Amino acid sequence: MPRTAEEISHALLDAARTAGAEAADVMVTQGTSVSVEVRSGKLEHAERSEGTDLGLRVFIGKRQAIVSSSDSRPETLAAMAERAVAMAREAPEDPYAGLADPSEICQSLDAGALELCDPTPEPSAEALMQDALAAEAAALAVAGVTQVSAAGGGYGANSIHIAATNGFSGGYRRTSRSISCVAISGIGTGMEREYDGDSRTWQADLRDPAEIGRIAGERAVAAQGARKPATGSFPVLFDERISSSLIGHLLGAANGAAIARGSSWLKDALGEQVLPAGLSVIEDPHRPRVSGSRPFDAEGLPTRRRAIVENGVLTGWTLDLASARKLGMRSTANAARGISGPPSPSNWNIAMTQGTASRAELMRDMGTGLLVTSMIGSTINPNTGDYSRGASGFWVENGEIAYPVNECTIAGNLRDMLLRMVPANDARTWLSRVVPSILIEGMTLAGN
Structure with missing residues (x-):
């Protein structure tokens, strides 16, 4: 048997x-x-x-x-x-x-x-x-x-x-x-x-x-006829399908392994404001029927709900036992591992505070800018947070979609970008990362 x-x-x-x-x-x-x-x-x-x-x-x-x-x-x-x-x-x-x-x-x-x-x-x-x-x-x-x-x-x-x-x-x-x-x-x-x-x-x-x-x-069909947008400084609205990548960059910078190596643009930011006031990022590994849920981590520690960012302030790192010992802290029960590798810190279910406006309302408020629905490649400097990614989506004029765009690059600095973000109310609550569409003003856009 x-x-x-x-x-x-x-x-x-x-x-x-x-x-x-x-x-x-x-x-x-x-x-x-x-x-x-x-x-x-x-x-x-x-x-x-x-x-x-x-x-x-x-x-x-x-x-x-x-x-x-x-x-x-x-x-x-x-x-x-x-x-x-x-x-x-x-x-x-x-x-x-x-x-x-x-x-x-x-x-x-x-x-x-x-x-x-x-x-x-x-x-x-x-x-x-x-x-x-x-x-x-x-x-x-x-x-x-x-x-x-x-x-x-x-x-x-x-x-x-x-x-x-x-x-x-x-x-x-x-x-x-x-x-x-x-x-x-x-x-x-x-x-x-x-x-x-x-x-x-x-x-x-x-x-x-x-x-x-x-x-x-x-x-x-909506993507037909895509062209390059203008070059300049414009507001960028990250569609809910890809907005969680922004919070993913924050989580990566708050990872205990990166902090212990000293290779994180958030290494000196503990206790500082990293998101607008009123926004929190909560980790909850006990949500039913969600892929990131688990009763214990890969080192046998009981998982628990915790705030990574509370009211805009970074409250702690994501730690396994080894990174916690290096930093003189206690593990946050975030050890993950594969069959052939040692444990390392990883996040479970994440939810960011949603806003009150719909995506359409944020698009109306942005006037002229870019709605990003997909991204390719990335250049992220782990020490400074400098951010550059290829993007495609739709050009917005007078608050409405004008035409599809592709082959453009959006750039900024993550520390500054995250402090300027405005969330919509459209996150899919059944996902492991619950993050709504996000509007960020004044990003650099390279197109034509």
Whole structure:
């Protein structure tokens, strides 16, 4: 009989102790995924995968080593442990490495309230294909759409278990369900590509595939005839689809690993105003049915709701154990890790305070400027916050969309940009990052 992720994790810990590890932790995942793609009304690609992955981290004093495998046989576990211990004995010392103190680890392990796993049966490949076909048909029904380059459906289920020699042992199961569609309008050099999609924890929450296809088609048609905008200083409205990237830059600069290295444009900003007064950025890893939710982090510490920015003021860093020790602080229970790497700080569910105006009202107020709906590439100076990105979207005149634009660059300094931001009220509250459209005055725009 196949062993559970919990059983494998404890067997691997036993093997590590036998091999001579002074301390160790283990992460085991068991997953299933199914994906389907269609093209021109026919099945294009179907794939199903199942697997078990396990990672072992061992400590010899302040020396650590990590090994991973997809083989959970007893002889493989023994070999993994022996190799990891041998590697740790040759590794350089890291004064900040080590497991959590037993008094810190998560004691309440019930993940049921988070509703991370949809109890309904796994959808069949046929059901996924029908969703993809419905999305494709809806996109093609939009006048001006010439083809659908991709339409697909997917499902995934994963069991995760983490255990350590400090006494921590906990796990949970997570599901995901998705539909996506990429539509193309025009022909030849006049083709424009746009998309829409949805990914949810529960099947019942998933948007209608026909709606997804229709929106992808309408977006592709709206992008027809794009041209370069004027060069100068203009207000820029970041559409809700991409506005979370701005908050992502703030979160990256407040990451404890960057702060400990001294390579962050926010390194001296703790306790200072970084957003307009009245705006907060809240992290809540306990929101039900959301992909970023979890009862504990990758080091077994209990996760909790916290304010990263409160009333515009930066209140703290995002820390795992190692970065917290380097900075003389306590972990914020934000350790994330993969099977083959050590923990590092990462954010869970994020929500920024929404405004009172709609996107249309912000666009009316901006008068003439750029509505950005997609961005490519980036040049971000981690030490100064200087910001430059390629962008496309729509030129706005007299508060209304005038024509689509592409091949332009927007630039500024993130510290200044974030202090000037004005949020709309249109954030999608089911996302892991709940950030509305954001208007920023006086950005540099390079076009014609």
